[in-house]
Amino acid sequence: MTPDQSIASQIIELIQTEGIEVGSHLPAQKLADRLRVSRSPVNEALVLLHEKGLLTREPNRGFFLAKPVIAPLAEVVDGLGLAAQDIVTRVYFQIADDLLKGELPETSSELMLRERYGLTHTQLNAVLGRIAGEGWAERKPGYGWIFSTMLTTPDSLLQSYRLRLALEPAALLEPGFRLERKVLERCRAAEQHLLDGGIETDTADQLHDRGVRFHEALVEASGNPFFIDTIKRVNRVRRLLSYRSMRDRKRYVKHCRQHLQILALLEQERNDEASEALREHLRHTLDALAKIAGILQP
Template identity: 40%
Template sequence: MKRTSGRAVKPLISQLTISIIERVRHEDKPAGSHLAEQELADAFHVSRGPVHEALMILERKGIVAFHPNRGFFLTRPGVEIPTSDIDAPVSTEEEMYYRFAEDRILGKLHGHVSETELMTRYGISRIRLMKILMRMSQEGWVERRPGHGWNFLPVLDTVEALDKSYRFRILVEPAALLEPSYQVDPVVFARLREEHEALLAGPIDERMPFRMFEIGVRFHEQIVSCSGNPYFLDAVRHMNRLRRLIEYRVPVDPIRLDRYREHLEIITLLEKGDHASAAALLRDHLDRSRLKKTTENTEKK
Protein backbone atom coordinates (compact mmCIF):
# COMPACT_ATOMS: atom_id res chain seq x y z
CA MET A 1 0.00 0.00 0.00
CA LYS A 2 1.22 3.48 -0.84
CA ARG A 3 2.38 5.41 2.22
CA THR A 4 2.19 9.11 2.97
CA SER A 5 5.46 10.96 2.69
CA GLY A 6 7.25 12.74 5.48
CA ARG A 7 6.18 16.20 4.31
CA ALA A 8 3.74 18.27 6.32
CA VAL A 9 0.16 17.04 6.25
CA LYS A 10 -2.22 19.38 4.42
CA PRO A 11 -4.78 21.15 6.63
CA LEU A 12 -7.71 19.47 4.85
CA ILE A 13 -6.25 16.00 5.39
CA SER A 14 -5.43 16.79 9.01
CA GLN A 15 -8.99 18.04 9.59
CA LEU A 16 -10.39 14.93 7.92
CA THR A 17 -8.48 12.64 10.29
CA ILE A 18 -10.06 14.42 13.24
CA SER A 19 -13.50 14.41 11.59
CA ILE A 20 -13.28 10.66 10.96
CA ILE A 21 -12.35 10.00 14.58
CA GLU A 22 -15.17 12.23 15.84
CA ARG A 23 -17.61 10.39 13.55
CA VAL A 24 -16.67 6.89 14.73
CA ARG A 25 -16.73 8.09 18.35
CA HIS A 26 -20.15 9.68 17.95
CA GLU A 27 -21.55 6.57 16.24
CA ASP A 28 -19.87 4.34 18.86
CA LYS A 29 -18.55 2.02 16.16
CA PRO A 30 -17.14 -1.28 17.46
CA ALA A 31 -13.67 -2.62 16.72
CA GLY A 32 -13.54 -4.23 13.29
CA SER A 33 -16.02 -1.80 11.72
CA HIS A 34 -15.40 -1.14 8.03
CA LEU A 35 -14.73 2.52 7.19
CA ALA A 36 -15.92 2.82 3.60
CA GLU A 37 -14.04 5.54 1.73
CA GLN A 38 -16.96 6.55 -0.48
CA GLU A 39 -19.33 6.75 2.47
CA LEU A 40 -16.92 9.05 4.32
CA ALA A 41 -16.31 11.13 1.20
CA ASP A 42 -20.07 11.64 0.81
CA ALA A 43 -20.48 12.53 4.48
CA PHE A 44 -17.71 15.16 4.39
CA HIS A 45 -18.49 16.43 0.87
CA VAL A 46 -15.02 15.69 -0.48
CA SER A 47 -13.57 13.29 -3.03
CA ARG A 48 -12.23 9.87 -2.07
CA GLY A 49 -8.61 11.00 -2.47
CA PRO A 50 -8.38 13.13 0.70
CA VAL A 51 -10.34 10.52 2.65
CA HIS A 52 -7.89 7.83 1.56
CA GLU A 53 -4.93 9.97 2.66
CA ALA A 54 -6.57 10.62 6.04
CA LEU A 55 -7.23 6.90 6.53
CA MET A 56 -3.61 6.12 5.72
CA ILE A 57 -2.54 8.50 8.49
CA LEU A 58 -4.89 6.71 10.89
CA GLU A 59 -3.50 3.37 9.70
CA ARG A 60 0.04 4.52 10.42
CA LYS A 61 -1.03 5.48 13.94
CA GLY A 62 -2.62 2.08 14.52
CA ILE A 63 -6.18 3.39 14.75
CA VAL A 64 -7.31 1.54 11.63
CA ALA A 65 -5.94 -1.48 9.78
CA PHE A 66 -5.74 -1.79 6.01
CA HIS A 67 -6.67 -5.09 4.34
CA PRO A 68 -5.90 -5.38 0.60
CA ASN A 69 -9.03 -5.56 -1.57
CA ARG A 70 -11.20 -4.95 1.51
CA GLY A 71 -10.32 -1.50 2.81
CA PHE A 72 -9.85 0.08 6.23
CA PHE A 73 -11.15 -1.31 9.53
CA LEU A 74 -11.16 0.05 13.09
CA THR A 75 -8.64 -1.65 15.36
CA ARG A 76 -10.52 -0.65 18.55
CA PRO A 77 -13.95 0.66 19.56
CA GLY A 78 -14.59 4.20 18.41
CA VAL A 79 -15.35 5.43 21.92
CA GLU A 80 -11.84 4.42 23.02
CA ILE A 81 -10.12 6.65 20.46
CA PRO A 82 -9.27 10.09 21.88
CA THR A 83 -9.03 12.97 19.43
CA SER A 84 -5.71 13.72 21.13
CA ASP A 85 -4.30 10.77 19.15
CA ILE A 86 -4.24 13.14 16.17
CA ASP A 87 -2.39 16.44 16.21
CA ALA A 88 -4.79 19.35 15.77
CA PRO A 89 -4.21 21.11 12.46
CA VAL A 90 -2.70 24.55 12.43
CA SER A 91 -5.52 25.92 10.32
CA THR A 92 -5.65 29.30 8.65
CA GLU A 93 -9.42 28.78 8.61
CA GLU A 94 -9.76 29.03 12.41
CA GLU A 95 -10.23 32.79 12.58
CA MET A 96 -12.64 32.73 9.64
CA TYR A 97 -14.60 29.93 11.29
CA TYR A 98 -15.05 32.14 14.38
CA ARG A 99 -16.40 34.89 12.11
CA PHE A 100 -18.97 32.51 10.63
CA ALA A 101 -19.99 31.32 14.10
CA GLU A 102 -20.32 34.86 15.45
CA ASP A 103 -22.31 36.03 12.43
CA ARG A 104 -24.65 33.05 12.76
CA ILE A 105 -25.33 33.82 16.42
CA LEU A 106 -25.91 37.50 15.60
CA GLY A 107 -28.44 36.54 12.92
CA LYS A 108 -26.33 37.74 10.00
CA LEU A 109 -26.27 34.23 8.49
CA HIS A 110 -29.52 32.34 8.12
CA GLY A 111 -31.67 30.46 5.65
CA HIS A 112 -30.33 29.51 2.24
CA VAL A 113 -27.04 30.88 0.90
CA SER A 114 -24.90 30.06 -2.11
CA GLU A 115 -21.17 29.43 -2.06
CA THR A 116 -20.68 32.44 -4.35
CA GLU A 117 -22.48 34.69 -1.85
CA LEU A 118 -20.28 33.49 1.00
CA MET A 119 -17.07 33.79 -1.03
CA THR A 120 -17.95 37.38 -1.93
CA ARG A 121 -19.07 38.34 1.55
CA TYR A 122 -16.02 36.98 3.36
CA GLY A 123 -13.44 37.45 0.61
CA ILE A 124 -12.19 33.86 0.65
CA SER A 125 -11.47 31.24 -1.98
CA ARG A 126 -13.78 28.32 -2.70
CA ILE A 127 -11.21 25.88 -1.29
CA ARG A 128 -11.03 27.70 2.05
CA LEU A 129 -14.81 28.10 2.13
CA MET A 130 -15.39 24.39 1.53
CA LYS A 131 -13.10 23.48 4.43
CA ILE A 132 -15.11 25.74 6.72
CA LEU A 133 -18.47 24.51 5.40
CA MET A 134 -17.36 20.91 5.86
CA ARG A 135 -16.57 21.60 9.50
CA MET A 136 -19.86 23.45 10.02
CA SER A 137 -21.74 20.58 8.41
CA GLN A 138 -20.06 18.04 10.68
CA GLU A 139 -21.01 20.14 13.69
CA GLY A 140 -24.63 20.21 12.62
CA TRP A 141 -25.37 23.89 12.01
CA VAL A 142 -25.36 23.93 8.22
CA GLU A 143 -26.32 21.38 5.55
CA ARG A 144 -25.85 21.17 1.82
CA ARG A 145 -28.97 21.74 -0.27
CA PRO A 146 -29.67 19.13 -2.95
CA GLY A 147 -28.16 20.52 -6.11
CA HIS A 148 -27.12 23.99 -5.02
CA GLY A 149 -26.20 26.05 -1.97
CA TRP A 150 -26.35 25.53 1.77
CA ASN A 151 -28.98 25.85 4.51
CA PHE A 152 -28.22 27.20 7.97
CA LEU A 153 -30.00 25.00 10.50
CA PRO A 154 -31.74 26.16 13.70
CA VAL A 155 -29.45 26.78 16.67
CA LEU A 156 -29.81 28.41 20.08
CA ASP A 157 -29.13 32.00 19.10
CA THR A 158 -30.75 33.89 21.98
CA VAL A 159 -30.12 33.96 25.72
CA GLU A 160 -33.76 33.05 26.32
CA ALA A 161 -33.45 29.93 24.16
CA LEU A 162 -30.23 28.93 25.94
CA ASP A 163 -31.94 29.32 29.32
CA LYS A 164 -34.88 27.14 28.24
CA SER A 165 -32.53 24.49 26.87
CA TYR A 166 -30.78 24.27 30.23
CA ARG A 167 -34.10 24.00 32.05
CA PHE A 168 -35.00 21.10 29.78
CA ARG A 169 -31.64 19.42 30.39
CA ILE A 170 -32.08 19.82 34.16
CA LEU A 171 -35.26 17.75 33.86
CA VAL A 172 -33.84 15.10 31.54
CA GLU A 173 -30.19 14.37 32.34
CA PRO A 174 -30.41 13.73 36.12
CA ALA A 175 -33.45 11.52 35.50
CA ALA A 176 -31.39 9.38 33.12
CA LEU A 177 -28.94 8.59 35.93
CA LEU A 178 -31.81 7.19 38.01
CA GLU A 179 -33.09 4.76 35.38
CA PRO A 180 -33.32 1.20 36.78
CA SER A 181 -31.49 -0.07 33.68
CA TYR A 182 -28.48 2.22 34.28
CA GLN A 183 -25.13 0.43 33.92
CA VAL A 184 -21.70 2.02 34.17
CA ASP A 185 -19.37 1.16 31.27
CA PRO A 186 -15.89 0.98 32.86
CA VAL A 187 -14.07 1.54 29.56
CA VAL A 188 -16.15 4.58 28.65
CA PHE A 189 -15.82 6.09 32.11
CA ALA A 190 -12.05 5.55 32.15
CA ARG A 191 -11.77 7.35 28.81
CA LEU A 192 -13.93 10.24 30.06
CA ARG A 193 -11.76 10.58 33.15
CA GLU A 194 -8.57 10.56 31.03
CA GLU A 195 -9.91 13.28 28.71
CA HIS A 196 -10.96 15.50 31.61
CA GLU A 197 -7.67 15.15 33.45
CA ALA A 198 -5.73 15.97 30.27
CA LEU A 199 -7.89 19.04 29.68
CA LEU A 200 -7.44 20.34 33.22
CA ALA A 201 -3.67 19.77 33.10
CA GLY A 202 -3.17 21.32 29.66
CA PRO A 203 -2.60 24.90 28.49
CA ILE A 204 -5.32 27.43 27.72
CA ASP A 205 -5.20 28.57 24.08
CA GLU A 206 -7.50 29.75 21.30
CA ARG A 207 -8.87 26.23 20.72
CA MET A 208 -9.79 25.73 24.38
CA PRO A 209 -13.52 26.61 24.00
CA PHE A 210 -13.85 24.04 21.22
CA ARG A 211 -12.04 21.31 23.18
CA MET A 212 -14.06 22.05 26.30
CA PHE A 213 -17.32 21.87 24.40
CA GLU A 214 -16.48 18.58 22.67
CA ILE A 215 -15.30 16.95 25.90
CA GLY A 216 -18.37 18.26 27.70
CA VAL A 217 -20.64 16.89 24.99
CA ARG A 218 -19.05 13.46 25.24
CA PHE A 219 -19.37 13.50 29.03
CA HIS A 220 -23.08 14.33 29.06
CA GLU A 221 -23.95 12.01 26.18
CA GLN A 222 -21.95 9.07 27.52
CA ILE A 223 -23.26 9.19 31.09
CA VAL A 224 -26.81 9.47 29.73
CA SER A 225 -26.28 6.64 27.22
CA CYS A 226 -25.52 4.29 30.12
CA SER A 227 -29.16 4.65 31.20
CA GLY A 228 -30.11 2.11 28.55
CA ASN A 229 -32.96 4.41 27.48
CA PRO A 230 -32.33 5.74 23.96
CA TYR A 231 -34.94 8.49 24.30
CA PHE A 232 -32.86 10.27 26.92
CA LEU A 233 -29.81 10.13 24.67
CA ASP A 234 -31.73 11.43 21.64
CA ALA A 235 -32.91 14.44 23.65
CA VAL A 236 -29.41 15.25 24.94
CA ARG A 237 -27.84 14.96 21.49
CA HIS A 238 -30.46 17.29 20.04
CA MET A 239 -29.77 19.90 22.72
CA ASN A 240 -26.01 19.63 22.22
CA ARG A 241 -26.32 20.33 18.51
CA LEU A 242 -28.51 23.37 19.10
CA ARG A 243 -26.32 24.94 21.79
CA ARG A 244 -22.93 24.50 20.12
CA LEU A 245 -22.44 28.00 18.72
CA ILE A 246 -23.63 30.03 21.67
CA GLU A 247 -21.45 27.91 23.99
CA TYR A 248 -18.38 28.83 21.94
CA ARG A 249 -18.84 32.44 23.02
CA VAL A 250 -18.44 31.64 26.72
CA PRO A 251 -14.90 32.60 27.85
CA VAL A 252 -12.55 30.12 29.50
CA ASP A 253 -11.91 30.94 33.16
CA PRO A 254 -11.17 29.07 36.41
CA ILE A 255 -14.87 28.89 37.29
CA ARG A 256 -15.71 27.25 33.98
CA LEU A 257 -12.88 24.76 34.45
CA ASP A 258 -14.37 23.90 37.85
CA ARG A 259 -17.38 22.53 35.98
CA TYR A 260 -15.09 19.90 34.49
CA ARG A 261 -13.84 18.96 37.95
CA GLU A 262 -17.50 18.44 38.83
CA HIS A 263 -17.74 16.09 35.85
CA LEU A 264 -15.03 13.98 37.50
CA GLU A 265 -16.95 13.99 40.78
CA ILE A 266 -20.08 12.77 38.99
CA ILE A 267 -18.09 10.01 37.29
CA THR A 268 -16.73 8.89 40.68
CA LEU A 269 -20.21 8.83 42.26
CA LEU A 270 -21.62 6.76 39.40
CA GLU A 271 -18.71 4.33 39.60
CA LYS A 272 -19.48 3.90 43.31
CA GLY A 273 -23.14 3.21 42.52
CA ASP A 274 -24.38 6.37 44.26
CA HIS A 275 -26.77 7.39 41.50
CA ALA A 276 -28.91 9.62 43.71
CA SER A 277 -25.96 11.79 44.71
CA ALA A 278 -24.68 11.84 41.12
CA ALA A 279 -28.09 12.98 39.86
CA ALA A 280 -28.31 15.69 42.53
CA LEU A 281 -24.83 16.99 41.71
CA LEU A 282 -25.60 16.93 37.98
CA ARG A 283 -28.79 18.91 38.59
CA ASP A 284 -26.91 21.58 40.57
CA HIS A 285 -24.08 21.53 38.02
CA LEU A 286 -26.46 22.25 35.14
CA ASP A 287 -28.29 24.97 37.04
CA ARG A 288 -25.06 26.78 37.90
CA SER A 289 -23.96 26.52 34.28
CA ARG A 290 -27.33 27.90 33.19
CA LEU A 291 -27.01 30.96 35.40
CA LYS A 292 -23.39 31.67 34.45
CA LYS A 293 -23.75 31.16 30.70
CA THR A 294 -26.99 33.09 30.31
CA THR A 295 -25.43 35.99 32.23
CA GLU A 296 -22.27 35.97 30.10
CA ASN A 297 -24.18 35.79 26.83
CA THR A 298 -26.48 38.62 27.97
CA GLU A 299 -23.38 40.79 28.51
CA LYS A 300 -22.21 40.05 24.95
CA LYS A 301 -25.40 41.40 23.39
Protein backbone atom coordinates in the same frame (compact mmCIF):
# COMPACT_ATOMS: atom_id res chain seq x y z
CA MET B 1 -8.87 18.31 -1.88
CA THR B 2 -7.47 19.72 1.37
CA PRO B 3 -8.78 17.67 4.29
CA ASP B 4 -10.18 19.29 7.44
CA GLN B 5 -7.21 18.82 9.76
CA SER B 6 -9.39 19.29 12.83
CA ILE B 7 -11.11 15.97 12.03
CA ALA B 8 -7.73 14.23 11.92
CA SER B 9 -6.87 15.74 15.31
CA GLN B 10 -10.18 14.58 16.75
CA ILE B 11 -9.55 11.04 15.49
CA ILE B 12 -6.17 11.04 17.23
CA GLU B 13 -7.85 12.20 20.42
CA LEU B 14 -10.40 9.37 20.18
CA ILE B 15 -7.58 6.87 19.72
CA GLN B 16 -6.00 8.15 22.92
CA THR B 17 -9.08 8.54 25.11
CA GLU B 18 -10.52 5.16 24.14
CA GLY B 19 -7.22 3.33 24.48
CA ILE B 20 -7.35 1.92 20.95
CA GLU B 21 -4.56 -0.59 20.51
CA VAL B 22 -2.09 -0.99 17.64
CA GLY B 23 -3.58 -3.11 14.89
CA SER B 24 -7.17 -2.10 15.67
CA HIS B 25 -9.54 -1.36 12.81
CA LEU B 26 -10.81 2.24 12.53
CA PRO B 27 -14.17 2.08 10.69
CA ALA B 28 -14.97 5.38 8.97
CA GLN B 29 -18.70 5.24 9.69
CA LYS B 30 -18.18 4.57 13.39
CA LEU B 31 -15.78 7.52 13.62
CA ALA B 32 -18.22 9.75 11.72
CA ASP B 33 -20.98 8.83 14.16
CA ARG B 34 -18.77 9.58 17.17
CA LEU B 35 -17.59 12.93 15.78
CA ARG B 36 -21.08 13.85 14.49
CA VAL B 37 -19.86 14.60 10.97
CA SER B 38 -20.44 13.03 7.59
CA ARG B 39 -18.33 10.11 6.42
CA SER B 40 -16.55 12.05 3.65
CA PRO B 41 -14.34 14.31 5.86
CA VAL B 42 -13.54 11.30 8.07
CA ASN B 43 -12.33 9.33 5.05
CA GLU B 44 -10.18 12.29 4.01
CA ALA B 45 -8.73 12.54 7.53
CA LEU B 46 -7.96 8.81 7.59
CA VAL B 47 -6.10 9.13 4.29
CA LEU B 48 -4.13 12.04 5.75
CA LEU B 49 -3.22 10.06 8.88
CA HIS B 50 -2.17 7.16 6.65
CA GLU B 51 0.08 9.50 4.70
CA LYS B 52 1.55 10.72 8.00
CA GLY B 53 2.37 7.13 8.97
CA LEU B 54 0.00 6.82 11.91
CA LEU B 55 -2.29 4.35 10.14
CA THR B 56 -1.90 1.45 7.74
CA ARG B 57 -4.34 0.76 4.93
CA GLU B 58 -5.44 -2.66 3.72
CA PRO B 59 -7.31 -3.10 0.41
CA ASN B 60 -11.04 -3.72 0.89
CA ARG B 61 -10.62 -3.61 4.68
CA GLY B 62 -9.86 -0.02 5.56
CA PHE B 63 -7.53 1.68 8.02
CA PHE B 64 -5.73 0.25 11.06
CA LEU B 65 -3.69 1.86 13.82
CA ALA B 66 -0.01 1.43 12.97
CA LYS B 67 1.70 2.79 16.07
CA PRO B 68 0.77 3.62 19.68
CA VAL B 69 -0.37 7.15 20.51
CA ILE B 70 1.23 7.72 23.91
CA ALA B 71 2.55 11.29 23.97
CA PRO B 72 0.26 14.18 24.98
CA LEU B 73 -2.25 15.07 22.29
CA ALA B 74 -0.67 18.46 21.55
CA GLU B 75 2.72 16.83 20.95
CA VAL B 76 1.26 14.16 18.67
CA VAL B 77 -0.70 16.69 16.63
CA ASP B 78 2.29 19.01 16.37
CA GLY B 79 4.60 16.14 15.41
CA LEU B 80 2.29 15.18 12.55
CA GLY B 81 2.13 18.77 11.30
CA LEU B 82 -1.55 19.19 12.17
CA ALA B 83 -1.21 21.91 14.78
CA ALA B 84 -1.87 24.86 12.49
CA GLN B 85 -5.58 25.64 12.25
CA ASP B 86 -6.72 25.02 8.69
CA ILE B 87 -8.90 27.37 6.71
CA VAL B 88 -11.97 25.12 6.97
CA THR B 89 -11.96 25.29 10.76
CA ARG B 90 -11.19 29.01 10.81
CA VAL B 91 -14.04 29.87 8.46
CA TYR B 92 -16.41 27.53 10.30
CA PHE B 93 -15.97 29.59 13.46
CA GLN B 94 -16.09 32.87 11.54
CA ILE B 95 -19.45 31.96 9.99
CA ALA B 96 -20.81 31.02 13.41
CA ASP B 97 -19.56 34.31 14.86
CA ASP B 98 -20.99 36.38 12.00
CA LEU B 99 -24.33 34.61 12.27
CA LEU B 100 -24.53 35.20 16.02
CA LYS B 101 -23.72 38.89 15.53
CA GLY B 102 -26.39 39.25 12.84
CA GLU B 103 -23.80 40.10 10.18
CA LEU B 104 -24.58 37.12 7.94
CA PRO B 105 -27.97 36.77 6.19
CA GLU B 106 -29.96 33.73 7.22
CA THR B 107 -30.26 32.88 3.51
CA SER B 108 -26.99 33.01 1.56
CA SER B 109 -25.80 31.91 -1.86
CA GLU B 110 -22.67 29.81 -2.27
CA LEU B 111 -21.13 32.51 -4.45
CA MET B 112 -21.62 35.11 -1.72
CA LEU B 113 -20.13 32.80 0.90
CA ARG B 114 -17.10 31.96 -1.26
CA GLU B 115 -16.38 35.61 -1.94
CA ARG B 116 -17.01 36.76 1.64
CA TYR B 117 -14.66 34.20 3.20
CA GLY B 118 -12.16 33.77 0.35
CA LEU B 119 -12.82 30.06 -0.18
CA THR B 120 -12.49 27.70 -3.08
CA HIS B 121 -15.50 25.62 -4.08
CA THR B 122 -13.98 22.57 -2.36
CA GLN B 123 -13.25 24.46 0.85
CA LEU B 124 -16.77 25.89 0.97
CA ASN B 125 -18.25 22.41 0.53
CA ALA B 126 -16.16 21.21 3.48
CA VAL B 127 -17.30 24.08 5.70
CA LEU B 128 -20.98 23.78 4.78
CA GLY B 129 -20.83 20.00 5.08
CA ARG B 130 -19.62 20.33 8.66
CA ILE B 131 -22.25 22.94 9.51
CA ALA B 132 -25.06 20.92 7.92
CA GLY B 133 -23.90 17.82 9.79
CA GLU B 134 -24.30 19.71 13.06
CA GLY B 135 -27.81 20.78 12.12
CA TRP B 136 -27.62 24.56 11.89
CA ALA B 137 -27.76 24.96 8.11
CA GLU B 138 -29.46 23.22 5.22
CA ARG B 139 -29.44 23.56 1.46
CA LYS B 140 -32.36 25.41 -0.11
CA PRO B 141 -34.17 23.54 -2.88
CA GLY B 142 -32.33 24.55 -6.01
CA TYR B 143 -30.39 27.53 -4.66
CA GLY B 144 -28.32 28.66 -1.70
CA TRP B 145 -28.32 27.78 1.99
CA ILE B 146 -30.52 28.60 4.99
CA PHE B 147 -28.91 29.01 8.41
CA SER B 148 -31.02 27.97 11.37
CA THR B 149 -32.15 30.58 13.89
CA MET B 150 -32.29 27.84 16.56
CA LEU B 151 -29.96 28.49 19.49
CA THR B 152 -28.78 31.86 18.22
CA THR B 153 -29.93 33.93 21.21
CA PRO B 154 -29.23 33.84 24.96
CA ASP B 155 -32.88 32.85 25.51
CA SER B 156 -32.57 29.80 23.28
CA LEU B 157 -29.36 28.77 25.05
CA LEU B 158 -31.27 28.98 28.33
CA GLN B 159 -34.02 26.81 26.86
CA SER B 160 -31.50 24.18 25.76
CA TYR B 161 -30.09 23.97 29.28
CA ARG B 162 -33.58 23.66 30.72
CA LEU B 163 -34.15 20.68 28.45
CA ARG B 164 -30.88 19.14 29.59
CA LEU B 165 -31.75 19.85 33.21
CA ALA B 166 -34.98 17.91 32.76
CA LEU B 167 -33.46 14.91 30.97
CA GLU B 168 -29.87 14.32 32.02
CA PRO B 169 -30.37 13.80 35.79
CA ALA B 170 -33.34 11.54 35.02
CA ALA B 171 -31.15 9.42 32.74
CA LEU B 172 -28.99 8.43 35.71
CA LEU B 173 -32.09 7.01 37.43
CA GLU B 174 -33.23 4.82 34.54
CA PRO B 175 -33.61 1.16 35.63
CA GLY B 176 -31.24 -0.04 32.91
CA PHE B 177 -28.49 2.48 33.70
CA ARG B 178 -25.03 0.95 33.37
CA LEU B 179 -21.83 2.95 32.97
CA GLU B 180 -19.07 0.62 31.81
CA ARG B 181 -15.76 0.79 33.62
CA LYS B 182 -13.92 1.60 30.37
CA VAL B 183 -16.21 4.57 29.70
CA LEU B 184 -15.95 5.83 33.28
CA GLU B 185 -12.15 5.75 33.19
CA ARG B 186 -12.09 7.46 29.81
CA CYS B 187 -14.28 10.27 31.13
CA ARG B 188 -12.16 10.59 34.26
CA ALA B 189 -8.95 10.79 32.22
CA ALA B 190 -10.44 13.51 30.01
CA GLU B 191 -11.31 15.64 33.05
CA GLN B 192 -7.88 15.14 34.57
CA HIS B 193 -6.27 16.16 31.27
CA LEU B 194 -8.15 19.46 31.43
CA LEU B 195 -7.15 20.10 35.06
CA ASP B 196 -3.53 19.31 34.15
CA GLY B 197 -3.45 22.18 31.67
CA GLY B 198 -5.77 21.26 28.83
CA ILE B 199 -8.22 24.02 29.78
CA GLU B 200 -5.68 26.56 28.57
CA THR B 201 -4.14 24.62 25.67
CA ASP B 202 -7.02 22.69 24.04
CA THR B 203 -8.74 24.19 21.02
CA ALA B 204 -12.36 25.36 21.23
CA ASP B 205 -13.36 22.24 19.31
CA GLN B 206 -11.56 19.93 21.73
CA LEU B 207 -12.90 21.69 24.81
CA HIS B 208 -16.46 21.58 23.55
CA ASP B 209 -16.24 17.97 22.42
CA ARG B 210 -14.83 16.77 25.76
CA GLY B 211 -17.83 18.26 27.59
CA VAL B 212 -20.26 16.81 25.06
CA ARG B 213 -18.72 13.35 25.32
CA PHE B 214 -18.96 13.41 29.12
CA HIS B 215 -22.66 14.27 29.17
CA GLU B 216 -23.55 11.99 26.26
CA ALA B 217 -21.69 9.09 27.89
CA LEU B 218 -23.89 9.41 30.98
CA VAL B 219 -27.08 9.61 28.95
CA GLU B 220 -26.02 6.69 26.72
CA ALA B 221 -25.49 4.60 29.87
CA SER B 222 -29.22 4.96 30.59
CA GLY B 223 -29.99 2.65 27.67
CA ASN B 224 -33.00 4.83 26.86
CA PRO B 225 -32.89 5.62 23.11
CA PHE B 226 -35.30 8.55 23.44
CA PHE B 227 -33.09 10.29 25.99
CA ILE B 228 -30.01 9.59 23.90
CA ASP B 229 -31.45 10.91 20.63
CA THR B 230 -32.80 14.10 22.24
CA ILE B 231 -29.55 15.02 23.98
CA LYS B 232 -27.45 14.33 20.88
CA ARG B 233 -29.70 16.56 18.78
CA VAL B 234 -29.33 19.42 21.26
CA ASN B 235 -25.58 18.96 21.49
CA ARG B 236 -25.12 19.04 17.71
CA VAL B 237 -26.66 22.49 17.52
CA ARG B 238 -25.60 24.13 20.77
CA ARG B 239 -21.96 24.22 19.62
CA LEU B 240 -23.03 27.33 17.72
CA LEU B 241 -23.36 29.17 21.02
CA SER B 242 -21.26 27.31 23.54
CA TYR B 243 -17.90 27.79 21.83
CA ARG B 244 -18.12 31.57 22.29
CA SER B 245 -18.38 31.17 26.05
CA MET B 246 -14.93 29.54 25.95
CA ARG B 247 -13.35 32.97 25.84
CA ASP B 248 -13.63 32.80 29.63
CA ARG B 249 -12.16 29.40 30.50
CA LYS B 250 -11.71 29.86 34.26
CA ARG B 251 -15.13 28.32 34.95
CA TYR B 252 -13.98 25.00 33.46
CA VAL B 253 -11.90 24.19 36.53
CA LYS B 254 -15.08 24.01 38.61
CA HIS B 255 -16.88 22.11 35.84
CA CYS B 256 -14.15 19.45 35.76
CA ARG B 257 -14.26 18.96 39.51
CA GLN B 258 -18.03 18.63 39.40
CA HIS B 259 -17.72 16.05 36.60
CA LEU B 260 -15.21 14.06 38.67
CA GLN B 261 -17.54 14.13 41.67
CA ILE B 262 -20.40 12.76 39.55
CA LEU B 263 -18.18 9.97 38.22
CA ALA B 264 -17.07 9.04 41.74
CA LEU B 265 -20.69 8.73 42.88
CA LEU B 266 -21.61 6.61 39.86
CA GLU B 267 -18.60 4.38 40.47
CA GLN B 268 -20.00 3.70 43.94
CA GLU B 269 -23.47 3.10 42.42
CA ARG B 270 -24.87 6.06 44.35
CA ASN B 271 -27.00 7.10 41.39
CA ASP B 272 -29.52 9.15 43.37
CA GLU B 273 -26.73 11.36 44.69
CA ALA B 274 -25.04 11.46 41.28
CA SER B 275 -28.32 12.56 39.69
CA GLU B 276 -28.67 15.41 42.19
CA ALA B 277 -25.02 16.39 41.68
CA LEU B 278 -25.59 16.51 37.92
CA ARG B 279 -28.71 18.63 38.48
CA GLU B 280 -26.70 21.08 40.57
CA HIS B 281 -23.95 21.12 37.95
CA LEU B 282 -26.43 22.13 35.24
CA ARG B 283 -28.12 24.63 37.57
CA HIS B 284 -24.74 26.23 38.16
CA THR B 285 -24.40 26.77 34.42
CA LEU B 286 -27.89 28.26 34.29
CA ASP B 287 -26.99 30.63 37.12
CA ALA B 288 -23.94 31.75 35.14
CA LEU B 289 -26.00 32.25 31.99
CA ALA B 290 -26.23 36.02 32.45
CA LYS B 291 -22.46 36.20 32.06
CA ILE B 292 -22.54 33.88 29.05
CA ALA B 293 -25.38 35.90 27.54
CA GLY B 294 -23.25 39.03 27.73
CA ILE B 295 -20.57 37.30 25.70
CA LEU B 296 -23.16 36.32 23.10
CA GLN B 297 -24.46 39.83 22.54
CA PRO B 298 -23.32 41.49 19.28
